[in-house]
Amino acid sequence: MSSKVEKNKRQKENSLYDAAYNLFTTKGINDTAISDIVKNAGVGKGTFYLYFKDKYDILDRIILKKSSEVLCQAIAETKSKDFKAFEDELLYFIDYIIEYFKKDRLMLKLIYKNLSWGVLKKASKDYEEIREIYTMFEKGYANTSLPKEDIEKILFLIMELTGSISYSSIILKEPTDIDEMKPILFNTIRKII
Amino acid sequence: MSSKVEKNKRQKENSLYDAAYNLFTTKGINDTAISDIVKNAGVGKGTFYLYFKDKYDILDRIILKKSSEVLCQAIAETKSKDFKAFEDELLYFIDYIIEYFKKDRLMLKLIYKNLSWGVLKKASKDYEEIREIYTMFEKGYANTSLPKEDIEKILFLIMELTGSISYSSIILKEPTDIDEMKPILFNTIRKII
Amino acid sequence: MSSKVEKNKRQKENSLYDAAYNLFTTKGINDTAISDIVKNAGVGKGTFYLYFKDKYDILDRIILKKSSEVLCQAIAETKSKDFKAFEDELLYFIDYIIEYFKKDRLMLKLIYKNLSWGVLKKASKDYEEIREIYTMFEKGYANTSLPKEDIEKILFLIMELTGSISYSSIILKEPTDIDEMKPILFNTIRKII
Amino acid sequence: MSSKVEKNKRQKENSLYDAAYNLFTTKGINDTAISDIVKNAGVGKGTFYLYFKDKYDILDRIILKKSSEVLCQAIAETKSKDFKAFEDELLYFIDYIIEYFKKDRLMLKLIYKNLSWGVLKKASKDYEEIREIYTMFEKGYANTSLPKEDIEKILFLIMELTGSISYSSIILKEPTDIDEMKPILFNTIRKII
DNA sequence: TATGAATGAGAATTCATTCAT
DNA sequence: GATGAATGAATTCTCATTCAT
Numbered sequence: 001m002s003s004k005v006e007k008n009k010r011q012k013e014n015s016l017y018d019a020a021y022n023l024f025t026t027k028g029i030n031d032t033a034i035s036d037i038v039k040n041a042g043v044g045k046g047t048f049y050l051y052f053k054d055k056y057d058i059l060d061r062i063i064l065k066k067s068s069e070v071l072c073q074a075i076a077e078t079k080s081k082d083f084k085a086f087e088d089e090l091l092y093f094i095d096y097i098i099e100y101f102k103k104d105r106l107m108l109k110l111i112y113k114n115l116s117w118g119v120l121k122k123a124s125k126d127y128e129e130i131r132e133i134y135t136m137f138e139k140g141y142a143n144t145s146l147p148k149e150d151i152e153k154i155l156f157l158i159m160e161l162t163g164s165i166s167y168s169s170i171i172l173k174e175p176t177d178i179d180e181m182k183p184i185l186f187n188t189i190r191k192i193i
Numbered sequence: 194m195s196s197k198v199e200k201n202k203r204q205k206e207n208s209l210y211d212a213a214y215n216l217f218t219t220k221g222i223n224d225t226a227i228s229d230i231v232k233n234a235g236v237g238k239g240t241f242y243l244y245f246k247d248k249y250d251i252l253d254r255i256i257l258k259k260s261s262e263v264l265c266q267a268i269a270e271t272k273s274k275d276f277k278a279f280e281d282e283l284l285y286f287i288d289y290i291i292e293y294f295k296k297d298r299l300m301l302k303l304i305y306k307n308l309s310w311g312v313l314k315k316a317s318k319d320y321e322e323i324r325e326i327y328t329m330f331e332k333g334y335a336n337t338s339l340p341k342e343d344i345e346k347i348l349f350l351i352m353e354l355t356g357s358i359s360y361s362s363i364i365l366k367e368p369t370d371i372d373e374m375k376p377i378l379f380n381t382i383r384k385i386i
Numbered sequence: 387m388s389s390k391v392e393k394n395k396r397q398k399e400n401s402l403y404d405a406a407y408n409l410f411t412t413k414g415i416n417d418t419a420i421s422d423i424v425k426n427a428g429v430g431k432g433t434f435y436l437y438f439k440d441k442y443d444i445l446d447r448i449i450l451k452k453s454s455e456v457l458c459q460a461i462a463e464t465k466s467k468d469f470k471a472f473e474d475e476l477l478y479f480i481d482y483i484i485e486y487f488k489k490d491r492l493m494l495k496l497i498y499k500n501l502s503w504g505v506l507k508k509a510s511k512d513y514e515e516i517r518e519i520y521t522m523f524e525k526g527y528a529n530t531s532l533p534k535e536d537i538e539k540i541l542f543l544i545m546e547l548t549g550s551i552s553y554s555s556i557i558l559k560e561p562t563d564i565d566e567m568k569p570i571l572f573n574t575i576r577k578i579i
Numbered sequence: 580m581s582s583k584v585e586k587n588k589r590q591k592e593n594s595l596y597d598a599a600y601n602l603f604t605t606k607g608i609n610d611t612a613i614s615d616i617v618k619n620a621g622v623g624k625g626t627f628y629l630y631f632k633d634k635y636d637i638l639d640r641i642i643l644k645k646s647s648e649v650l651c652q653a654i655a656e657t658k659s660k661d662f663k664a665f666e667d668e669l670l671y672f673i674d675y676i677i678e679y680f681k682k683d684r685l686m687l688k689l690i691y692k693n694l695s696w697g698v699l700k701k702a703s704k705d706y707e708e709i710r711e712i713y714t715m716f717e718k719g720y721a722n723t724s725l726p727k728e729d730i731e732k733i734l735f736l737i738m739e740l741t742g743s744i745s746y747s748s749i750i751l752k753e754p755t756d757i758d759e760m761k762p763i764l765f766n767t768i769r770k771i772i
Numbered sequence: 773t774a775t776g777a778a779t780g781a782g783a784a785t786t787c788a789t790t791c792a793t
Numbered sequence: 794g795a796t797g798a799a800t801g802a803a804t805t806c807t808c809a810t811t812c813a814t
Contacts, residue, residue, distance in 0.1 A: 005773080012774090030223075033808060044775035049810075113306050118367030149369075153377045156368045157354070160361060164353040174311030175349045176342075184346045191384040198793070202798075226783060237800040242785070395794080416609070419787060430796035435789075499692050504753030535755075539763045542754045543740070546747060550739040560697030561735045562728075570732045577770040584814075588777075612804060623779040628806070775814085783807080793796085 013051050015041040020058050021066070025106035029059060059114070064123050067111045070100050071120070072129040079132070086140030087193060091186055093136070094162050101166050102178060112167040117159050140193070158189055206244050208234040213251050214259070218299035222252060256304045257316050263293050263300075264313070265322040272325070279333030280386060284379055286329070287355050294359050295371060305360040310352050333386070351382055399437050401427040406444050407452070411492035415445060445500070450509050453497050456486050457506070458515040465518070472526030473579060477572055479522070480548050487552050488564060498553040503545050526579070544575055592630050594620040599637050600645070604685035608638060642690045643702050649679050649686075650699070651708040658711070665719030666772065670765055672715070673741050680745050681757060691746040696738050719772070737768055 019040035023032040034055060038045045052058040074096040083089035101108040124130035137155045138148065165185050169178040212233035216225040227248060231238045245251040267289040276282035294301040317323035330348045331341065358378050362371040405426035409418040420441060424431045438444040460482040469475035487494040510516035523541045524534065551571050555564040598619035602611040613634060617624045631637040653675040662668035680687040703709035716734045717727065744764050748757040 009773085034810090035808070038776095045777090045809095046775050046811085047773085050773075054809075116361055116365055116367055118361065118365050121368075150377060153368055153374060154381075156361075157358060157374075157377060157381060160357040161350070161354050164357045165350060168309055168311065168349075168353060172309050172311055174309055175314075175346055181346060181350075184343060184350060188347075188350060188385050192381050198798075205799085227785085228783075231801095238784095238802090239786080239800055240798080243798070247784080391794080398795085420789090421787070424797095431788095431798090432790085432796050433794085436794070440788075502747055502751055502753055504747065504751050507754075536763060539754055539760060540767075542747075543744060543760075543763060543767060546743040547736070547740050550743045551736060554695055554697065554735075554739060558695050558697055560695055561700075561732055567732060567736075570729060570736060574733075574736060574771050578767050584777075591778085613806085614804075624781090624805095625779055625807080626777080629777070633805080775812105777811105777813095779808105779811085781808100784805090786804080787800100787802100790798105790800085791796105792798095 012041070012043050012047060015043065016048060016051060016058065017062060017065075021062050021110075024059065024062065025110050029055070029110075063111050063114050064119065066107055067115050067120060068123060068127045068130065070097060070107075071133065072127060074100065075129045075132050075136070078136070087190060089136065090140065090158075090193065091189065093133075094158070094186075094189065095182075097162065098166055098170075098178065098182065101170055105170055108167060109171055112163055112171075115163075117156055117163075154192065158192060161185070161188070205234075205236050205240055208236065209241060209244060209251065210255060210258070214255050214303075217252065217255065218303050222248070222303075252307070256307050257312065259300055260304050260308050260313060261316060261320050261323065263290060264326065265320060267293065268322045268325050268329070271329070279329075280383060282329065283333065283351075283386065284382065286326075287351070287379075287382065288375075290355065291359055291363075291371065291375065294363055298363055301359060302364050305356055305364075308356075310349055310356075347385065351385060354378070354381070398427070398429050398433060401429065402434060402437060402444065403448060403451075407448050407496075410445065410448065411496050415441070415496075449497050449500050450505065452493055453501050453506060454509060454513050454516065456483060456493075457519065458513060460486065461515045461518050461522070464522070472522075473576060475522065476526065476544075476579065477575065479519075480544070480572075480575065481568075483548065484552055484556075484564065484568065487556055491556055494553060495557050498549055498557075501549075503542055503549075540578065544578060547571070547574070591620075591622050591626055594622060595627060595630060595637065596641060596644070600641050600689075603638065603641065604689050608634070608689075638693070642693050643698065645686055646690050646694050646699060647702060647706050647709065649676060650712065651706060653679065654708045654711050654715070657715070665715075666769060668715065669719065669737075669772065670768065672712075673737070673765075673768065674761075676741065677745055677749075677757065677761070680749055684749055687745060688750050691742055691750075694742075696735055696742075733771065737771060740764070740767070 016037060020032070020037045023036050023040060027036070032055070034048055035045060037055075037058070038048050052061075074093050077096055078089060078093040081089075081092060083092065120130060134152065134155065138151055141151045162185070165181055166178065168174045169176065169181045175181075209230060213225070213230045216229050216233060220229070225248070227241055228238060230248075230251075231241050234241075241251075245254075267286055270289055271282060271286040274282075274285060276285065313323060327345070327348065331344055334344045355378070358374055359371065361367045362369065362374045368374075402423060406418070406423045409422050409426060413422070418441070420434055421431060423441075423444075424434050438447075460479050463482055464475060464479040467475075467478060469478065506516060520538065520541065524537055527537045548571070551567055552564065554560045555562065555567045561567075595616060599611070599616045602615050602619060606615070611634070613627055614624060616634075616637075617627050620627075627637075631640075653672055656675055657668060657672040660668075660671060662671065699709060713731065713734065717730055720730045741764070744760055745757065747753045748755065748760045754760075
């Protein structure tokens with residue numbers, strides 16, 4: 001296949017991704033029809049089915065893509081800082097994620113209700129950076145006697161807590177604004193590790 | 194209005210609640226149509242609209258009802274035990290909730306992603322028991338200098354953490370089974386308070 | 387039946403008339419449901435069927451009532467002026483009707499599309515005043531040799547023309563405003579008689 | 580787009596027009612459902628919404644189409660006769676319309692109460708023939724000092740009168756049959772011009 | 773590959789009418 | 794007479810999916 005054709009295909013697929021993401025975040029998943037997506041993407045209706053099975057197929061892929069993006073960016077940024085203390089490193093990582101969500105509330109809204117940390121772990125085949133989160137965390141626990149599985153569980157627990165608190169305080173403003181929750185959350189994480 | 198008519202109305206409304214709950218938990222929300230609900234409830238289609246605005250109206254009310262039920266039962270049971278230590282009391286309360294969810298996974302699946310602790314707080318007007326959760330928690334912190342708001346935030350955080358971990362480990366088995374997560378979760382809560 | 391009960395019945399019927407008239411003129415006939423009418427009238431749904439067969443039954447009666455009212459008022463007012471010339475008398479009568487419609491556009495909109503002069507004639511059993519329109523017109527033609535039927539046809543024609551022009555110029559502003567159409571219309575009527 | 584597809588589209592649209600027209604005239608507008616239309620047209624239900632917004636959209640377009648057809652035919656026929664006198668020409672034109680309505684009462688019934696001369700004028704962009712009615716009329720008034728607007732108003736008035744009388748005498752037989760009304764109507768028009 | 777016209781199953785919603793109280 | 798809860802047929806409208814071009 002000529003690379004021109006290949007490029008054109010990639011282009012169509014991407015415009016479908018973009019259109020779907022925009023519609024899912026602004027109108028909601030239920031209120032977005034495939035005909036909306038193809039209209040916004042500027043492609044024919046049949047074309048959608050060449051790339052995706054249905055609405056939930058493209059949704060799943062978008063969620064994976066977007067949440068990986070956040071995590072990759074967060075881990076890359078954290079690693080570049082060369083923290084001495086593990087606690088500082090972890091909190092910087094968590095804070096980066098929260099600040100990201102604060103700037104892109106629509107994305108948080110879309111991915112939170114549809115993402116589980118477990119799904120991401122499966123995706124870690126494709127994203128080396130996600131494995132690095134584990135590495136960072138395990139290194140932080142290097143001189144403890146905790147079994148590796150327990151360390152992973154603690155990481156899992158912290159990630160779930162972060163996601164949960166981010167969602168409720170950023171999206172629902174419950175029980176209060178994220179900036180007021182952060183000290184409590186960070187303090188809690190410090191106690192946990 | 195005669196009490197016979199009144200009783201009949203209550204009956205219809207309840208059979209709609211029950212039918213909707215069963216369908217939502219077994220078939221899922223998206224795959225449940227109003228016509229399914231009325232068919233299962235044994236009432237006419239128009240009757241649905243006499244009591245509810247649409248599918249999401251009945252869903253919201255079910256979620257509120259069911260989640261209040263869990264919490265009310267949990268707090269009642271906890272109070273009846275007359276714990277001496279606050280830590281024991283809180284962990285018993287949390288454990289009760291988790292065990293409830295273990296027995297009724299479908300309910301957990303339905304309510305978790307659609308419920309926020311904030312919504313419940315608003316409902317606490319109608320449910321005295323929910324206010325008692327706060328009372329219990331505040332009593333536990335009685336001899337600290339923490340401001341009342343911070344105590345509430347910590348409670349909120351623990352509730353979100355519990356819900357989040359319950360959902361992922363009971364429903365998704367991620368990162369592992371709930372029984373393996375419990376020690377870590379309880380240990381974490383102990384550290385937090 | 388005691389007159390108190392009788393009065394109460396009349397009251398309910400009247401509030402149904404009023405409610406229906408208000409809804410028909412503001413929301414339109416198609417968009418007015420019987421449940422709207424009874425709600426606005428403050429009576430039970432079953433009550434409607436004690437007085438009217440269906441929506442079109444009450445509509446027909448309202449149209450007859452309202453259009454008779456206009457005509458009765460117009461003829462009474464005209465007679466009270468004691469015109470010498472028939473032309474002046476007829477034009478005053480027509481003008482009175484037009485001015486009435488100008489002040490109550492909603493009513494014109496409701497009755498025009500649903501009323502025919504013929505329907506009114508049938509109603510003239512109940513409304514002596516409507517017969518007087520004929521009398522006035524025939525008197526005006528007293529010293530001509532025209533057969534009575536032709537005189538009636540001319541009156542009919544003038545009434546249809548008036549209604550038609552009122553509707554288009556007052557409601558649709560077509561071809562122009564009623565005040566600009568009046569001179570042409572009056573001039574035309576003068577030529578006709 | 581291939582002309583085959585284009586032709587097929589036109590065909591579907593036309594069968595919808597035809598089916599809707601037949602149902603509107605025979606069953607009435609209120610008693611015609613979209614599902615009746617598509618069934619009679621032999622197309623899928625969704626196809627209707629590909630071409631029309633709703634029942635009133637197709638109705639409006641039908642009315643415009645049909646009323647333009649009558650007028651176009653009437654003016655074409657009139658022009659072909661090469662009348663010397665304007666009065667003869669106008670009356671022939673009016674008579675043609677009336678005879679048309681006599682033969683197609685259902686059409687008259689459908690379009691009259693839903694059509695205004697004003698709507699037609701707007702459509703005259705698409706129908707050159709409608710503009711020719713104005714031309715004919717203005718030519719007839721060529722050697723008078725009447726302003727152009729007044730001439731148009733008189734034409735409007737004559738058209739409204741014709742429509743109104745046609746409707747009541749052909750459809751309602753009020754006050755009498757159209758053939759008995761014609762002499763009076765023609766006489767009146769003669770007086771008006 | 774890409775298209776978009778066509779489909780029809782199925783979802784939500786309305787509403788006239790009945791009838792037990 | 795008066796009520797209003799209950800009904801379910803009827804209607805509108807949507808939308809995922811197909812397939813001929």
